[in-house]
Amino acid sequence: MRKAIINQKQCVSCGACVKVCPRDAIEIYKGMYAKVDLDKCVGCSLCKKACPASVIEMEDVK
Amino acid sequence: MKKKKNSWYDYLWIATILYFILGLFNVVFAWLGMICMAVPLYFAIKDGKKTYCNKYCGRSQLMDLLGNRLKLSKRKECPAVLKSTTFRYAFLIFFMTMFSMSIVTTYVVYKDAATFRQVITLLWTFKVPFTFNYHGTIPWVSQFAYGLYSLMLTSTILGIITMVFFKPRTWCVYCPIGTMTQGICKLKAMNLKSEYDHDNKAFD
Incomplete structure (x- = not known):
């Protein structure tokens, strides 16, 4: 299944992804980067579209 | 899927617009920018x-509103330079230098009120005389207000330009305050980790 994978090195932790996630699957971890709860992620890619730094990719995760 | 319910803070974009309007009536309102x-x-x-x-952040909400709801954004990927650590920290240093300059100017006016100028500087270059929003206060108080209003307006203009060409919230990528707070958070997390390591060593 496709899930959101975040390039944490380039994440600016703005929280745009957190706001759009319909499953509340993303949190900004200690103000450093966004962290996806893969169990909750349904792969809708709304966060990928919202991310201003374009650091989210949808990847196949088993 | 259920739609997310808006909280009171989802309307802070109104405060951002109000800030610029209030500043047009009386420049001293620009001091409110210190909150940001x-x-x-x-x-x-x-x-x-x-x-x-x-x-x-009301500004990010405003960019989201203009870019997504009013569809003013092309929603393209931003150039890689913009999100590089080097550029982000360089812009932070530049921004803070400009902010310090306006504090210096304020101090100069505090010492000698004759140097007071009713001018808004856009994009750190274009000087626009603004007199109608000045109603006579202590000169240095107004001078700092002009400086801060210029800075807020300039950064909003930059934010709107990048909002149009790239993703709505592109300003967040190089926002100096965002870069600074993320830096602080990283430093804090590092400190906590070393404290944790230190505490655990005691038990070895």
Whole structure:
């Protein structure tokens, strides 16, 4: 299944992804980067579209 | 899927617009801009979190509104340079230097009121005379207000330009306050980790 994978090195932790996630699957971890709860992620890619730094990719995760 | 319910802080974009309108009536209102610098720093230093960016930033909400709801954004990917650490920190240093300059100017006016200028500087270059929003206050108080209003307007203009060409919230990528608070959070997390390591060593 496709899930959101975040390039944490380039994440600016703005929280745009957190706001759009319909499953509340993303949190900004200690103000450093966004962290996806893969169990909750349904792969809708709304966060990928919202991310201003374009650091989210949808990847196949088993 | 259920739609997310809006909280009171989802309407802070109104405060951002109000800020610029109030500044047109009386420049002293520009001092309120200090909130946008102090509150994010407070959260970052106290909790080690970017609570301001994530919840309360009215500017990011405004960009989201203009770009997504009013569809003014082309929603293209931003250039890689913009999100590079080097550029982000360079812009932070540049921004802070410009902010310090306006404090120096304020001090000069404090010492000699004759140097007071009723001017808004856009994009750190274009000087626009603004007199109608000045109603006679202590000169240095107004001088700082002009400086801060210029800075807020300039950064909003930059934010709107990048909002149009790239993703709506592109300003967040190079926002100096965002870069600074993220830096503080990283430093804090590092410190906590070393404290943890230190505490655990005692038990070895």
